[in-house]
Amino acid sequence: MRADARRNLDAVLKAAITVFAEQGVDAPMRTIAAAAGVGVGTIYRHFPQRSDLIKAIIRREVDARTERAAALAAGHPPGEALALWLEGLVDLVATKRGLGPALHSGDPAYQSLPDYVLGQLTPALEGLLDEAAAAGEIRPKTDANELLLAALRLASPASDGKPEEARRMMALLFDGLRYGAKAAR
Amino acid sequence: MRADARRNLDAVLKAAITVFAEQGVDAPMRTIAAAAGVGVGTIYRHFPQRSDLIKAIIRREVDARTERAAALAAGHPPGEALALWLEGLVDLVATKRGLGPALHSGDPAYQSLPDYVLGQLTPALEGLLDEAAAAGEIRPKTDANELLLAALRLASPASDGKPEEARRMMALLFDGLRYGAKAAR
DNA sequence: GCTTATACGGAACGATGTTCCGCTTAGCAA
DNA sequence: TTGCTAAGCGGAACATCGTTCCGTATAAGC
Structure with missing residues (x-):
């Protein structure tokens, strides 16, 4: 080149x-x-394609999130690590204005973007979920992909300028994970 | 005219x-x-404005949802009525392709749309929440507006053609409401 | 039938995505 | 250093779309 x-x-x-x-x-x-x-x-x-430019920019952010999952898992109790990671995810989407809309646009041109993002983040989240579930802090068998989709969606509107709002909605969702946690023990 | x-x-x-x-x-x-x-x-x-056209189309749907809240409250146990109403909301957003994106676009031109939708639906949801909380089926003091925003966001991606996915995410969110319900008693 | 205010259609304008091609220049060889 | 060549560049050109505007058509009342 x-x-x-x-x-x-x-x-x-x-x-x-x-x-x-x-x-x-x-x-x-x-x-x-x-x-x-x-x-x-x-x-x-x-x-x-426009999405190629966006993908290039986002790739590094997503990769960083993937690595952060491992770091959090090593340095925090399982439940806390999961909560922190999800919170960080919200901040990412809230900060990178347009990432959310691009992810959910439905436009075929952006197809490859969600594929990459989900492909990278799902395994990372899976690890955190497994550990939290094993520790009995959340219910077992939560589908990582499903939770990730929900989290990304909830975080998206933060581009309105209200990351607080997104964080509260995320907390609500997280409580959903805790519901029925005892059954795991 | x-x-x-x-x-x-x-x-x-x-x-x-x-x-x-x-x-x-x-x-x-x-x-x-x-x-x-x-x-x-x-x-x-x-x-x-384009949003005026969209608003005109959506108004009737939203009004129908508002009325349905009362009907459900009258014919079902509080918790069930709430769950059914939220499920119906998901179907509405999933069906009316574009409603979701328009709601969350952030474009000032669409400002009046979310205002109207939230203004109508929040009181309706509030009623359902209050009754469910009074019955001890969900935790007390859930902010209706916040829950509504979250629900609308989770439902939006269903335009991808996967209403199932949206419904599952909604269920996850609903479980969040149940977490800590006992404390209300 | 006549008048007039209302309403209509679509050309015109400006902004934007995307393509294309003649010109420029980096990299290399002699 | 000079000359060659292909990679790479810039921006004009074209197509599409939102939005505005105005000459024309017509509903409604007399």
Whole structure:
């Protein structure tokens, strides 16, 4: 890959992160191009689909969440680790404005995004759930994928500027996990 | 109001319901206009904002939900009435494709829509919650607005074509209400 | 039938996504 | 250093869509 191509790709990613944070993932391509100091053609060459650009930006965040699950599991009691991880997830979606909408848009063009996000996060959450269930802190046999979908959905509206709201809804959902926990013992 | 205006308004509403169901609420205005057999100008005269059109369509559905709350409360045990009502809500959002996205878009133009929906449904839900809490079936002091927001969010993704998924997530949330119910007694 | 205010249709305008191609330049060889 | 070439670039061009506007058509009352 040519050096200038590499430079431009970095500039595009950096600009996209900024613009997406300010205007959401539907921001005009021209705006991103201008912020990166390149032409729109350059963006489309590197990212044929808009979702490719979004995916590239989100991938690292998602990976970080995956790793964080292991770190939390090692340093906290099972139930607490699970709660903390879910809370962090809410903050991620709330912060990365547009991630939520993109995930749930239903637009086929974004199909690969939820697939990747769920594919990465589900196993991480599964581990946390298993440990919490084994410790009797939550009910057993909670489907990780299902819980993850719910959590992502609840967190999405936080882009309205009310992360507090999302956190409270998440707490409500978490209580649902605790219901019937004793039966596990 | 002139007779032809009335006719056209009905035609527009009918066409919009069909087109929205097929393509979502972001469907091109021209498509709706063509389906209704009118010019786009006619639509914009009756509904200056896109959200006005959506609101008109949804209003009746929301009103129906409000009335249903009373009917359910009269014919079922408190906890069951609440569960049934929430389930019906999920079906509404799942069926009326685009309602969910419109509610959570965050676009200021849609501001009035969630205001109306929440304004109507919150009191209805409040009644069901109070009765269920008084009967000790769920924990007391659950904020109706908060629960409603969560329910609407969980239901939204059902437009993907998986109402089952939404219903399961809703069940999970409902269990959260039951957690700590005994403390109410 | 005549008048007039109401309502209509669709052209026109501006914004945006996406494609395409002539020009530029990095990387390399001599 | 110079020249070659293919990778890469920029932005004009095209298509689509939301929204506005105005000349024309017509419902309703006299």
